Amino acid sequence: MCAGSALRQECGQQYREEYRRCLEREFRRGRAGACSDPSFGERLRQRLGPEPALLGALQEDGPALLARGLRGRPDPGPALRGLAGAFRLLELAAVNLYLFPWRREFGTVQTFSGAYVHSLRPALPEADLVRSFGRLGYEQRDPHRLAITRLPPGPELVAAACGFFACRLECEILVEVVHRLRPRQLRPEELLEARQLAGDVEACVEMLQQQGAASDCGDGADLYQEMPASPEDTGGEDAATLALWRDRGSPRGARDVPRRGWDCCGDSGCGQEPVPSMGNPKPDTSSSSRLFLEQELGRASSPLSALAMGSGSPQVPGEAQDLPSATPQEAPELPCYQLHSCLRRGVLPSYCCTTCQQLHAGACAAGQACRSRHHGQELRSERQQRLWLQRTEVDMLLADSSGPWS
Structure with missing residues (x-):
């Protein structure tokens, strides 16, 4: 298991390279589109399961995108399925540009198209969509379209596609947690917090089950697990990652995805009392x-x-x-x-x-x-x-x- 920022980045690079080989292998077989290799998907999912911080190594803003995509949703299950569909479309946009940089139809994204209106905009805030397409070289020309102004190098497009693929797998992991806890209805923030703290599906489900009826309580400050008072108390990158997971967002389900244009390759088949400073306290045995x-x-x-x-x-x-x-x-x-x-x-x-x-x-x-x-x-x-x-x-x-x- 990767541990630490440098090792996670190294793991991320290895998965990006494997993702690229999967795309090119499928392309030689006459298939193009979002990654559909089940063995690669399962390997990455098995690694993401106990190590949610790996998502940030593959997609820097991935945790924040998920959190904002779930903001205000009373039931995260349908929202996560909508987010998975949105991440698949973003992955597909990156793959199309990588495999077919010469095709003019991929140079423009119509923001009034069915895919954008029915799958992307309900799932993610507009600002996140603009930033995500910006990674692929798109800029907003007018209220109705995004256009390529600078095609990024191939490795950048592969990294972006792999990151969106990892976000899609993370959505599937969270959907499994939600399904295992039915009929209990989870709040998105408690789901994301438990996922970040516990790790894999089994541990996450166990943690949320232990909360039980306490899941309806408010978010008070906990003396044993308090939020830091200043940036110096955050404890480094792990605290920053958790802060990203505490961010919140809101989607709806994906539907009516068109089969032509930028969103699909035409060749594809796919109150507490203060506690004083204790120094080195002598414990009271009472x-x-x-x-x-x-x-x-x-x-x-x-x-x-x-x-x-x-x-x-x-x-x-x-x-x-x-x-x-x-x-x-x-x-x-x-x-x-x-x-x-x-x-x-x-x-x-x-x-x-x-x-x-x-x-x-x-x-x-x-x-x-x-x-x-x-x-x-x-x-x-x-x-x-x-x-x-x-x-x-x-x-x-x-x-x-x-x-x-x-």
């Missing part, structure tokens, strides 16, 4: 200390905060909370976390593995393995790290003194 930390998390309304707790139902804002006065027997059962051996005194954790229920330092090899195989979350801000450290130290002392929390 139940109320642990419950205070859990209450801080429970007050948040983000659906994904439930997963961080290991609970399916986070506290709904405004609900009465009696946790500080509860006895251990009355408290809900909560997972007990441990500090991995990589965390020496004075070192703050940077990753929480919710599968192993352990905290890891940034350079820990075991933590890197957990990132690739397990569920978890990056602890980006110092406040977030200290809260998790305090909670885990309390867990470990309670386990030493009185056995598992119950």
Whole structure:
């Protein structure tokens, strides 16, 4: 699996080259059009599944296009199918220019044509369409047409076509998640967030199932998974990618696609109290200390905060909370976390593995393995790290003194 920006870019280049070979192989067989090689499509889908960040390496604005294409849609299923159709048309436009640069009919896109009106415009905002066609050398000449002003080199057209193909596969992955969770109706933002955090279909479905009824709650701030207060706290490219996924957009289904012109090759058959700075806190072994930390998390309304707790139902804002006065027997059962051996005194954790229920330092090899195989979350801000450290130290002392929390 690729890890890191440089390796993802290298993977992206390999897939672009394989995509080009597929196009040219099919062209020699007398077929031209959007990629239809099932083996290549399956290989790329298998890689995209557990590694959604690869989409950004193949199509830089791919995550943002998906998010804006789903904005405001009450049901992402039909919207995703419409987006898949739109990405196929954009891929086809790039392939036509690559294989047939001399054909004049591909030099103009009529924005009043059936394909543009019924498939592209309902699926993506007009500004995104203009930018996407701009990658292929088109510029808007007037309100009714886009025309080629500079034909990009072949490798750029292949890269654009492969990127749109990857976006199409991502839509299919998300459609599968939506289908697996029927009859529950997902909000687009929770679907995209779970996809980015969990990875493949199975893990994504499991995460969304754990949310359960919490999916109807609002998007409150979560102390254990808070949004950074400044660009310096974003933690690099992974946070930037997640921010792209949090963007939102809105399509309708694709239909009535014409069979002639730019869109088809004619030859083709295809309220919280502030928590003070703790320094290096001495954990309180009392139940109320642990419950205070859990209450801080429970007050948040983000659906994904439930997963961080290991609970399916986070506290709904405004609900009465009696946790500080509860006895251990009355408290809900909560997972007990441990500090991995990589965390020496004075070192703050940077990753929480919710599968192993352990905290890891940034350079820990075991933590890197957990990132690739397990569920978890990056602890980006110092406040977030200290809260998790305090909670885990309390867990470990309670386990030493009185056995598992119950």
